[in-house]
Amino acid sequence: xxxxxxxxxxxxxxxxxxxxxxxxxxxxxxxxxxxxxxxTEEVFYTQVVCHLLDDETCRCTRYAERTHxxxxxxxxxxxDVESFHWLPPTCAYRLVxxxxxxxxxxxxxxxxxxxxIRAQASVLSVYAVKDNEIEEDELIDYVIEEAVFFRSKN
Numbered sequence: 001x002x003x004x005x006x007x008x009x010x011x012x013x014x015x016x017x018x019x020x021x022x023x024x025x026x027x028x029x030x031x032x033x034x035x036x037x038x039x040t041e042e043v044f045y046t047q048v049v050c051h052l053l054d055d056e057t058c059r060c061t062r063y064a065e066r067t068h069x070x071x072x073x074x075x076x077x078x079x080d081v082e083s084f085h086w087l088p089p090t091c092a093y094r095l096v097x098x099x100x101x102x103x104x105x106x107x108x109x110x111x112x113x114x115x116x117i118r119a120q121a122s123v124l125s126v127y128a129v130k131d132n133e134i135e136e137d138e139l140i141d142y143v144i145e146e147a148v149f150f151r152s153k154n
Contacts, residue, residue: 027121058116
């Protein structure tokens with residue numbers, strides 16, 4: 001029987017910082033702006049992405065400084081796993097928390113850092129505009145249908 005890999009035998013809270021970071025598939029879907037219905041607290045994704053996104057690599061151009069440069073940037077932390085319900089269903093942090101398998105295109109399985117882009121499961125297949133190209137009150141115009149957004153390819 002094959003040995004279990006770290007994400008199968010450890011909880012998110014038990015992972016080392018390096019394991020935690022490696023779990024991110026680099027999809028950058030968490031970099032999409034979201035709007036929340038104040039009455040229902042339901043979260044809706046938009047096609048508006050952070051201006052720090054690199055359009056080719058699907059990575060943050062200022063990752064180490066992102067939370068200082070963009071105060072609304074969400075920094076995922078192991079202690080917040082119970083609130084990960086807003087993350088896309090393909091997010092490895094959410095999948096591991098829910099005890100579900102990683103998709104075959106995840107870099108930890110494929111061995112390729114660009115496999116999420118090749119699978120068209122990244123923000124590059126979803127976003128229409130960067131946040132510095134529109135006014136904040138226009139966000140609502142970019143809300144996307146869940147069925148379109150979560151067309152995950154396993």
